[in-house]
Amino acid sequence: MAHLSLLGLITVGAGGIKSCVNVMGAQQMHPDEHKELITNFFTYFFASINLGAIIGGIVTPILLQQINFTTSFVFILACFVLATVVFVFGDYMNRYVKAKPQGSAVLQICKVVVYSFARCSVEKNKESQEGKFKDDFIEDAKVFFHLLPLLALVIPFNMVCANMTTAFLTQAFKMDRNTFGWTMPAALMRNVDPIAVVVISVLLDRLLYPCLRRHSKMPSVLVRFFIGTLLGALALLCALIVEYVIMAHPLFTVSIWWQVPQFVSIAAGEIFLISTSYEVAFTHAPPELKAVASAVNLCFMAIANSLSAAVFQAASPWLPNFDFEEPEESMVGSHYDYYYYFLIGLSLVGAICCLLMIPFYRRVYAAAIIRQKSGVPPVECR
Structure with a gap:
C-alpha cells in the first residue's frame, strides 16, 4: 500500500510540474519579439529533460549496483532539492515573469x-446568447478545441x-552485448536516445535552424511533425533490418551496437515532433489556457503509451518473451518483424495526416493570432 501511495505522489507531482514548467519558461520571452527564441527554448527544454535522463539512467543504476537502493534514491532526492533551491532563489531575486492567477482554467474548460x-x-454558451460564460472565454475555448486534432498527431x-x-x-x-570484455546490460542501450537528443538539439539550434531561417526555409510546425513521424518510421525500419539480421545469424552473434541507428532516429524525431508539440501548445493556445494545452499535449503522449501497450498485448502471439535458459525455443513462432511492419504502416499514416492537416493548421494559426491581438491582458512582469 505504501508503494502505491508513493507512486501516486510521483504521478501527482509529475503531472503538476510537467504541464507548467515549460509554459513558465516560455513566458520569460516576449511572444512577438522573441519568436525564434521560443523555438530555441523548447528545443533546449527537451534536451535538458534528456540530459537529466542521461544522468539518472547511468548514475542511478551504478549507485544501486555498487552501493545500495537507498543511496540511488537519495541522489535523485538531492537533485530535486538543488533544483528547488535554485528555482526559489530565482524567485527571491525577482528574475521571473509571472502571469496573474486566473482561477482553474481546467475546470472552466470542462x-x-x-x-x-x-x-x-x-x-x-456566450453571455451574449444567454449562456454562462464570457464571450471572450468562449472564443478562447474555441481556439483551444481546434488545437486538439493537431496535438493528437503526436500519438x-x-x-x-x-x-x-x-x-x-x-x-x-x-x-x-560484449563491449571490450564487459557484458553490457541490454537496458543500457536506452541511454543512446537521450545522449543523441542532447547532441542533435545543439546541432539543430546552432547549425540547421539558423541556416534555414537565413534562407527563409524554416519548416512550419506540421512539416516538423511530418519529419519527426518519418524519423520514427525510419527507426522502425532500422529495427526491422536488425531483426532480420538476427534471424539470419546464430543468437548472440550480432553486436548490440547495431541498435544505435534506431535510437538515434527516434532521438532526432523527438526533437522535431515532441519539442515542437510543446511549442504549439504554448504559442497557439490563448494566454489563460496555455497550461491546459500543455497538459492535454502530455495526455495525448500518455494515450499513445496506453495504445502501444494495447497493441503490444494484442500482438503477443508474435512477440514471445525471450528466455535466456531456452533461447532457441523462445525464438520459435517469434515474428517481431510483423510487429515492426504494422508500426511502420501506422507511422506512415501519421505522417500523411500531418500533411493533410496543413490547411486546417493555417486556419487555427490565424485564429490564434487574432485572439492574441484582441486585447488580452498582458503578462505581469515582477
Whole structure:
C-alpha cells in the first residue's frame, strides 16, 4: 500500500510540474519579439529533460549496483532539492515573469464541454446568447478545441517511442552485448536516445535552424511533425533490418551496437515532433489556457503509451518473451518483424495526416493570432 501511495505522489507531482514548467519558461520571452527564441527554448527544454535522463539512467543504476537502493534514491532526492533551491532563489531575486492567477482554467474548460454537449453548441454558451460564460472565454475555448486534432498527431510517433523499453529491449537480449570484455546490460542501450537528443538539439539550434531561417526555409510546425513521424518510421525500419539480421545469424552473434541507428532516429524525431508539440501548445493556445494545452499535449503522449501497450498485448502471439535458459525455443513462432511492419504502416499514416492537416493548421494559426491581438491582458512582469 505504501508503494502505491508513493507512486501516486510521483504521478501527482509529475503531472503538476510537467504541464507548467515549460509554459513558465516560455513566458520569460516576449511572444512577438522573441519568436525564434521560443523555438530555441523548447528545443533546449527537451534536451535538458534528456540530459537529466542521461544522468539518472547511468548514475542511478551504478549507485544501486555498487552501493545500495537507498543511496540511488537519495541522489535523485538531492537533485530535486538543488533544483528547488535554485528555482526559489530565482524567485527571491525577482528574475521571473509571472502571469496573474486566473482561477482553474481546467475546470472552466470542462464546464464549457459539458454545457456545449447539453446545448449542442459552443456559441450558445456566450453571455451574449444567454449562456454562462464570457464571450471572450468562449472564443478562447474555441481556439483551444481546434488545437486538439493537431496535438493528437503526436500519438503515432509516441507509440514508436514506447518500443524502446519493449521490443527494442527484447531485441537487445538476442544480440552480442560484449563491449571490450564487459557484458553490457541490454537496458543500457536506452541511454543512446537521450545522449543523441542532447547532441542533435545543439546541432539543430546552432547549425540547421539558423541556416534555414537565413534562407527563409524554416519548416512550419506540421512539416516538423511530418519529419519527426518519418524519423520514427525510419527507426522502425532500422529495427526491422536488425531483426532480420538476427534471424539470419546464430543468437548472440550480432553486436548490440547495431541498435544505435534506431535510437538515434527516434532521438532526432523527438526533437522535431515532441519539442515542437510543446511549442504549439504554448504559442497557439490563448494566454489563460496555455497550461491546459500543455497538459492535454502530455495526455495525448500518455494515450499513445496506453495504445502501444494495447497493441503490444494484442500482438503477443508474435512477440514471445525471450528466455535466456531456452533461447532457441523462445525464438520459435517469434515474428517481431510483423510487429515492426504494422508500426511502420501506422507511422506512415501519421505522417500523411500531418500533411493533410496543413490547411486546417493555417486556419487555427490565424485564429490564434487574432485572439492574441484582441486585447488580452498582458503578462505581469515582477
